[in-house]
Amino acid sequence: MARSRIGIWLIGARGGVATTTLVGLSALKKGLVGTTGLVTHLPRFAHLELPDWKDFVVGGHEIREVPLLDEAMRLATESRAFDAALVTRCRAELNRIDSRICRGTIHNVGRKIAGLASSEVPRRESPREAIDRIGEDLKQFAESQRLDHLIVVNVASTEPAVDTSAIPPTWEELEELLDRPRKCPLPASSLYAIAALDRGASYINFTPSLGSAPAAIDDLARLRKTRHFGCDGKTGETLLKSTLAPMFGQRNLDVMSWVGHNIFGNMDGQVLDDPVNKKTKVQSKNQLLGKILGYEPDSLVSIEYIKSLGDWKTAWDHVHFTGFLGTPMCFQFIWQGCDSLLAAPLVLDLIRLTDLARRRGETGLMTFLASFFKSPHGVDEHGFVRQFQMLEAWAQSPGRQ
């Protein structure tokens, strides 16, 4: 196949997930690292015509001013996420990318995130103004890099929950609200989505923020014949839940309670330390049990910021269930994973698969990506293996999902 030039545009481009994604992409381009953790490198997907690492060029939006290279070094030394020598060898590429990162928007991101923003970030934009500014950045990137396809991926911090009842169901109606900030509850993640989709770019929401979830934004994607999906990358505790809960259901064991405590210390953790941001995340993590089991066990999910852990997400889950003859039993797990390293390869996988979807002419929701997300839009199946079968089926039979 003729090679395309594909643009990756990261929202939150100097955050932990983005930084790790960029270190990884740079290292893959140079052949410095293997493909562990990359789903699209499984043998069963070897027949797919997926883009090569060399086909990608990267830019993004960010609200902080810290150099990308410093962030990469901090992950290497403070969190021991990867080897500092790897960062050094990718230095030139990382600096090149850093120069293409523009200032983002803090429209409706909540106090906690806004507090992290550089003073250069515009404080008083209407939604329309923010979208136009973002869109212009995307356009310049696409033109200057002569891109065949631009994919915008949201890996910024979790925004506070939004009351979506005020959002109208069609793009036509929503579009009218963009000039009336008081009437328009859209947060930054949705403004980026609109800017991207309106210009025909693809959009992926890797966070629990609102993003492209509203029906009106899906409407826009279909009108512009482009594609999108989300939300909230499934990397750790929830991945385990969606793997384990089906087993309890299929063995007819009665889950009385499922308690999950998560502790970690990266910037994501700092933002989630604010209850309004945390609420968005906990909702996304907590809903799947009822959907998988068919009933609602007593359930608790906590996420706490513990600085010393850095990027290492540690989760303790305690599952209390009843077996035959009503006897209570117990299953517990402890997960110690480096969050950014679990997220980054999925971001790269999603980009490769989204590009294939474009070449296959698919538009709207990319439901075949369900296994990558905690809250897959429009997908009722929450069991991991069955979600993964949706991906396998799509890989086998283009066009059918």
Add this chain to the structure above:
Amino acid sequence: MARSRIGIWLIGARGGVATTTLVGLSALKKGLVGTTGLVTHLPRFAHLELPDWKDFVVGGHEIREVPLLDEAMRLATESRAFDAALVTRCRAELNRIDSRICRGTIHNVGRKIAGLASSEVPRRESPREAIDRIGEDLKQFAESQRLDHLIVVNVASTEPAVDTSAIPPTWEELEELLDRPRKCPLPASSLYAIAALDRGASYINFTPSLGSAPAAIDDLARLRKTRHFGCDGKTGETLLKSTLAPMFGQRNLDVMSWVGHNIFGNMDGQVLDDPVNKKTKVQSKNQLLGKILGYEPDSLVSIEYIKSLGDWKTAWDHVHFTGFLGTPMCFQFIWQGCDSLLAAPLVLDLIRLTDLARRRGETGLMTFLASFFKSPHGVDEHGFVRQFQMLEAWAQSPGRQ
């Protein structure tokens, strides 16, 4: 549908799994307990015409002389497996079953198991004599109870591993060896299987012992137009492994090592304390990782007898894996389950499903039961969810698997 009379014949009829199965069956007949833990009571199987608990009558073989009621009380009080009051209410039924339990055989069961046998158990039978004697017990049971279907289930202790290279591939050849004990390496579990299948009964091997695994015994089952399956009920740590390992594979995480330590204190544990018996079990538990992942991680499985734990199997598993950029991460789980309570409902499920297979006219290996076993005969799929889909498919489309 017209009700059948179905006989359950348990090998090891006063062991922990059998005793719990019989307390449970008795309690289900009386409506004293719910259906938690019974796979065949899941809503998705509600359309199947499965036998009612009242359709079953029970007998069995056993090599020890302890009263069944005492064993049940011991599980209630020493292991806190279930409520002693439940046993009291099922006393009459348990005593009735106890009166139908015959003396088993200790042919080739190894020193450890033989040491548990009552002095009344015959010490010097040829394989042929043992089979004839067992067969006669089965025949008397079937006739006296006017059974439509007899299902023999092996829930006896794990026998030492057998060198199967000396077992010929056809029933015709194997049959000739039965009078030559020196040439015939078959252990008790296989003699029970032969006695059962030769008389048209169905046979289920819930243990890791040899049972009906030899091709020659499958040959016999097909000649007699009956059915069988095994081996080794998947109740705890291995159930978790077969649930979790596919996730590591599908996320392309590189499992470097998977260590599992099991401790428990029931009679099964006492028998496994002998290395020759333990070897059979560990082989059964250890093989699936390579089959699921496609490579062999460094793997260790230990099973240790710790008296104080009684029937409570506690397992600690430590999974050491590499994520993106080669960084090592860790997943651990702790399983605290009452072994007999996890096994008993599966035994009841297997019996109900085997009866349906008979009514559907199916013979030979019942591969649709793969999700119930650690080492399902003739099945390459070891991922739990996909095995369960085999059961769902069979339930939907009679005749096709």
Add this chain to the structure above:
Amino acid sequence: MARSRIGIWLIGARGGVATTTLVGLSALKKGLVGTTGLVTHLPRFAHLELPDWKDFVVGGHEIREVPLLDEAMRLATESRAFDAALVTRCRAELNRIDSRICRGTIHNVGRKIAGLASSEVPRRESPREAIDRIGEDLKQFAESQRLDHLIVVNVASTEPAVDTSAIPPTWEELEELLDRPRKCPLPASSLYAIAALDRGASYINFTPSLGSAPAAIDDLARLRKTRHFGCDGKTGETLLKSTLAPMFGQRNLDVMSWVGHNIFGNMDGQVLDDPVNKKTKVQSKNQLLGKILGYEPDSLVSIEYIKSLGDWKTAWDHVHFTGFLGTPMCFQFIWQGCDSLLAAPLVLDLIRLTDLARRRGETGLMTFLASFFKSPHGVDEHGFVRQFQMLEAWAQSPGRQ
């Protein structure tokens, strides 16, 4: 030694700890159970002239109307805390005690606890009226039972935190406030303490509530030549912390963070589900790390109500520490203990030791009891072994502590 008649008066006399204490005491009187869990039955204390179980007679205060026997049965069947048959055999004794339980006070206990109270409990008493009424109940009990010594033990639910800055330092000043409810912030636990100490009874506060902590109440105890101690029985996670933290300190390992998550489902848990009550508890659990280590690690303690766990307190603690050359390491523990069963023997130990302190003529704070409490009044040592050495020293050398 001549036997005394000793009265035990329990505040919260039908709660989980009290009920288990009374089942245990009744069973010990009848010789139905062993002495596991009782510190005063260790060989090293065999020389002490401690009262016999038969010397005790029990009464108490309670705000709920449920029969004691029902509470005992609920602990046996719902929480599997002990054997239901044991309760049955102690039925007569438990009913006898139940008849001696009077209505308590809900003065300043907070909304959560007040919501549990029977409608018969007085709603509008001044502190003085409550103390008088309680004191009268104690007096009648002591006289009717011809007691040599009355020991009041608070095992009621945790009250909300109190602003103690308004409490004057001497009994003379505090006494004046008792008629002025608006000026008197004392909660019920302190009113019980005053009523007890003012009549010469001993007082033990097994909960984190205020109780006898104010200096003015200690002043009263010394004026009346009686004794008291608290607070907050050390039974589970904090017991472990006070055992483990000294080791980290003595090895000069740098504890960066110590996270403890507690889940349980008894009434104590229900009350702690209210943040104002929980605050009192968390403070009591959280303070000792800094005192033991000499610096304040990042620390988090959560207590969550999970109904299915009943009386089984499950705690997960994650200790993140730095070793030599600055490398981070990790220690985790999981505690699964039946809370009432861990508390009850300590209550019995405290009563026996308090009686010995009376016979030794000791008054004021019984600091030798520090090892029993999370927040021992007037004791700076929080390491468990060194606290235990204080008890051993007291046992060896009467009068010196």
Add this chain to the structure above:
Amino acid sequence: MARSRIGIWLIGARGGVATTTLVGLSALKKGLVGTTGLVTHLPRFAHLELPDWKDFVVGGHEIREVPLLDEAMRLATESRAFDAALVTRCRAELNRIDSRICRGTIHNVGRKIAGLASSEVPRRESPREAIDRIGEDLKQFAESQRLDHLIVVNVASTEPAVDTSAIPPTWEELEELLDRPRKCPLPASSLYAIAALDRGASYINFTPSLGSAPAAIDDLARLRKTRHFGCDGKTGETLLKSTLAPMFGQRNLDVMSWVGHNIFGNMDGQVLDDPVNKKTKVQSKNQLLGKILGYEPDSLVSIEYIKSLGDWKTAWDHVHFTGFLGTPMCFQFIWQGCDSLLAAPLVLDLIRLTDLARRRGETGLMTFLASFFKSPHGVDEHGFVRQFQMLEAWAQSPGRQ
């Protein structure tokens, strides 16, 4: 105080513990790292006149030929034990030390360890010849470096257990056996001890090997007016056991079983993979429970070699105990520590304290060091806090222990 020149002589000088000790010592000399993990840097020992890091000069024996620097780099990169940059900065010092490492002996070290030895290591020495050769190396080191004090520390791999019944109780008798290899069961660790003590050096046995344990070798130490102690540094699981077991005892909880599974992947682990070597270690780890509790719980200790873990010792301990009224409860811990990093600072502490003992004129067993060892010679106290109090007492009151 006038500075002394102190020699450190490490047996197993390029093993994991030695290498980490030397990286650490070099880094401390240069002020590159802090004092975390060093017991002698606790404020409570600040008044002691302990040697400075600059006072030390290092040599040693080793049977393998790998460069020390490579071993250090391997620990940094494969095990992530410390930062590779630290090794680079200590390169010159490490190379200088490496040049002073002599060939050791493999006399009676067992097949596993002998298999690791370079072909240059003498294969057929009598005990006498080995001692003389070792002694000569020590003498040359002491003379060339003008040492005031030489301390030999055994940090070599664990030798197989020795039948000590054949070892006579006095040095005079033992000395006669040194020329009769068949009659002399002493392993290498004891030959090093003899060579050291005979020349007036101090000797520390940080491993579970025999070392200076025989009474005859203690006799030699006293004759030569020098000092020694061991054995088996207490760094991880056993440290926890000796911290936790006293609490179970002091609360009169009945420990029914204590199971400990250890997994790790360094060379120590490889050697322990041989059952004859493992036996020595397990004995050392397993004895203390009975001594602390006063009864023998059902106990199991396993140590397994899992390559992927490198130097990270992971231990899971499961403590099953009975509380009041006989109800079983459970405590579990998981320890994830970098073994060499836990051992190295203790080696440095032991050296500093041993030097102080010399200046105080103490000879024979240094029992005040008990808290550092799993099996402290001649000490019955196994509880960690009380052992630590022995050290504190010694530090406070010179001469008295």
